[in-house]
Structures are given as structure tokens and as C-alpha cells.
Amino acid sequence: MKTKSIKKDKVNIITLGCSKNMVDSEVLSGQLLANDITTVHENAKLDHNIVIINTCGFIDKAKEESINTILDNVELKKKGRLDKVYVTGCLSERYKKNLETEIPEVDAFFGTMELPLILKKFEADYKGELIGERLLSTPQHYAYIKISEGCNRTCAFCAIPLMRGKHVSRSIESIVAEATQLVQRGVKEVMLIAQELTYYGLDIYKKRELPKLLHALADIKGLEWIRLHYAYPSKFPLEIIDVMKERENICNYLDMPLQHASNNMLNAMKRQISREEMEDLIGNIRAKLPGICLRTTLIAGFPGETRDDVEELKTFLQKMRFDRVGIFTYSHEEDTSAHNLVDNISAEEKEERAQEIMEVQQGISLEKNEEKVGKIFKVIIDKKEAGRYLGRTEFDSVEVDNEVIIQSDTALKPGQFVNVKITKAYDYDVEGEVV
DSSP states (O other), rough: OOOOOOOOEEEEEEEEOOHHHHHHHHHHHHHHTTTTTTESSTTOOOSOOOOOOEEOSSSHHHHHHHHHHHHHHHHHHTTTSSSSSEHHHHHHHHHHHHHHOOOEOOOOOOOEEEEEHHHTTOOOOGGGGGTOOOOSSSOTTTTEEEEEEEEEEOOTTTHHHHHOOSSOOOOOOHHHHHHHHHEEEEEEEEEEEOOOGTTTTTTTSSSHHHHHHHHHTTTTTTOOOEEEEOOOTTTTTTTHHHHHHHHHEEEEEEEEOOOOOOOOHHTTTTSSSSSSHHHHHHHHHHSSSSOEEEEEEEEOOOOOOOOOHHHHHHHHHHHOOOOOEEEOOOOTTTTTTGSOOOOOOOOOHHHHHHHHHHHHHHHHHHHHTTTTTTEEEEEEEHHHHHHHEEOTTTTTTTTTTTOOOOSSSSOOOTOEEEEEEEEEOSSSSEEEEOO
């Protein structure tokens, strides 16, 4: 009697977009592994037979990348190199019906909150007791922790609430349990992420409880660095800065997207704050915690933006001297309130404005880096590349910020902390030697 050999499924998860998507993919992989399903991230070997693509639907470029990734994997399926292609994430949440019509070769589309439905495709059960257990797609020494989902803000340009829903905080206990578990697995640094950090707790505790959460996390033994991403400036609770100052393992780093500086644009974007209020807030933060690293994100080319608005933004940057700045060009998104405005600035002009603004920041960044020369900083080693080590100070987050380039004859390990004396400064990176 002949027996048929059945090859075991191997699932490859491809993650596009932000760190919040990355966490979702990690949680999904943890659930699949717990159900005895072999799972990998971004598998370069192509020895898998099932793909799950976690898509981004935030702006045009991200949507295009997601569509192209889906089509590439559909093509592999047509050639017999894949058995199944599943799609989840923000693009799938937002355009599910259109995608089902346009790309019928995909086996199933899922929204952002449909993890149990994905698991059903594998005859797997969602295991609630696994909260915090996930297959990290980051190096072992750092991880992202999502403290809430969704957003209650109504910024004119943003489609996130359409894809992620209203703000929902996780409990302090569940976040601390997850962080503790990650530390036990070798994580030294956690980056707290949410659509809006400062709103944390309002829904479940009826008041802003980020300071309380930070104290609880700072008590975890072995957790060396806690980093804050995506704080909304309007009604910013300054108690957060007090906790930073008080607790040694909370990085003196704050990522606060401001989006613009012209009141004309801030009003049009529905940001609920004026330039004057932003300047006061930044002044108060720096007065409470001198030396804090402030990162912000800006948008160029929002409908109605004038040359005066661009000049005002450049003047604002020169005055505020942020440590880190990122910039997006405006993307005209359906179902946002800004979609009712005329998107009358060409893509080329948007790019030119973004470049012009970043040139201002480039000079500021170089000056700030030159100020570091001769000083010693605690640095976490991320990796070795081209015969040199790359690390970060507490003022640098992963991928988006500066790197410290280190030449060392002594072997250094990822996740190791070393003291580094800065010897050379570049526009966006610094170089140094271990002391």
C-alpha cells in the first residue's frame, strides 16, 4: 500500500508599514507557533508555502508598496511556488471589498482586528494566555510594546482611525507582564508605541495614566531603557517629563509629531494647538528636563500650504532646534476631512518643499552632533556591519535616528552597553571609540 507524504506547512509573514504592524505580526507568529505551525518573518530562503502579508494603508507610497507585494506573491502562487496567500493589516481593513474584486487570487483578506479569523484558516485556536509571547522580528535586545490601539483624534489628514478604530488602552498589568517576559528573554530596551501615547488610560481608568505605567515599567529589573514614541502635543501631560527625570531607565527622549508650525496649517489640519502653544510646551519640557532629545515629524504640501507657511516652518525649526526631524509629503486620503480640500500642490513641489525643510534640519543636526565630539555616551550595540559596530545613545531610536559608528578591536555583542567617546560628527551620525 502506497503512503502519501504530506509536507508540513511553513508560514512566512511579511510586514509592511510601522512598528505597530510589526507588533501585530509578532503576536500572530506567536499564536501560530503555539499551535505547532512553523512560522518565520521575511523569509529570504523562499522555502515556505504560505504567505501572510501584513499591509500598510497610511499614505500613497505605503499603499503602492503593499499592492506590489501582494501582486509579487500572487505571481509566485500562479507559478506553483506558494499554496496560499493571505492579506491582513490596514490596507486590507480599509479596502477589503475592492481588493477582493481586483486581486481574486488572494485566498483571504482580513482586517486589523481579525487575528482569530486568520488562525481559523490554519485550524488553530487563539490562545489568550499567550499575551506577550511573540516571535520577535527585531534583534533580541530590543522590542516594541503597543500600549493601546486606535485613536480618538480627528486630524484632517489622517486615516488611522478609519483603519484602527477608536482608542483602546491595555491594562497596566498586561503591559508590565509583557515587558517582564521580554526582559526574561533578553530584551534590554522597550519602545512604547501607540497612535497617541498621552491619551493612555483615559478610557479604562478615566484619567491619563501614562506616568503610572512608566513608574511600573521602570521597576522591572533588567529593563535598561524605556523609550516613548508618538505623543500628541495638545494638552500634553507634563507629569510624563517628571517621571523621565525621576527614573533613570526612562530615556530622555520624546517623539512628538507636530506636523507643522504655521497656525494657518495647524488649523486646517485640525491639530487643536497653535504655534505659540507648541513653543510654550517645548520651552516647559526643556525647562523641566534640560538635555532631553525631542524628535518631531512634519508634513509638507498640505492643501492650501503657501510659501509663507513653508518659510514659517523653516523659521520654527531654526528657533526650536529639534534633535531629530522626519518629514512626509501630504497624501490625499479618501474619507478624511482633508479629502474635501483641493490637493493642488504637485507631487514634485511637495518633494521640493520637504527637501528644503530638511536642509534646514540637516544643518541643525550637524551642529548638534558636533557638540557631542569629545563627550562620552552610554551606547547600546545593535549590530556589526562592514567591520565596524553600529550602536545608539539614549537619544536615538531604532532606524529613524542617528547611529554611533564604533571601531573596536575588542569583540562587542548586540545588546551590550559600552561607554563611547565621540570623535567625529556627520550630518546624521557620529563616530566614536570605546573607553
